[in-house]
Amino acid sequence: MNRIVGADPIPTALARLNASTVLASALGGTGRVGAKHIPPYPRLRVRATPGGSDDLTTGVSRVWLRLEALDSVEAPVGEEQLRHILYVAVSELAELPKQPTPPGGVVINDVFSRVGGGPSPEADGRPRWASVVEIVCHA
Known part of the structure; x- marks a missing residue:
C-alpha cells in the first residue's frame, strides 16, 4: 500500500510544464x-480531476489531470492560441515517460489523452480550452 501513497505524478508534471x-x-x-x-493571462491551469484508478496489488496509479488554457478578458489571444497552448502542454507531458526517474521518485510509465481538448467557457465568461490526460505511474 505504501507504493500507492507515493505515486503522485502531479509535482513531476507541474515541474515539467513550468520548465x-x-x-x-x-x-x-x-x-x-x-x-x-x-x-497573468493567458494561463495554463493544472488540476487533479476525478477519475483514474489505483491498483492496490501492483501499486500502479492512473491519475487524471485536467489542463485548462485560460484566456484574458481584457486582451484575449483567441481560441486558436488557447488550443495551441493546450496541445503544447499535452505534448510536454507525453515526454514524461522518456525522462529518467530520480532516486525515490515517481516512475511514469505512460501519458495519454483521456478527454480531447475543446472549448469550454470559464464561469466568468473568459474563453477556455480544456483537456484531461491520464498519467500511469508507480512509486
Missing part, C-alpha cells in the same frame, strides 16, 4: 502554469 521554454513562449512568459486562476 518548458516552448510552453512559456506559447503562454507569453514564465510563471503562468499552476493550479490557480490568477493573472
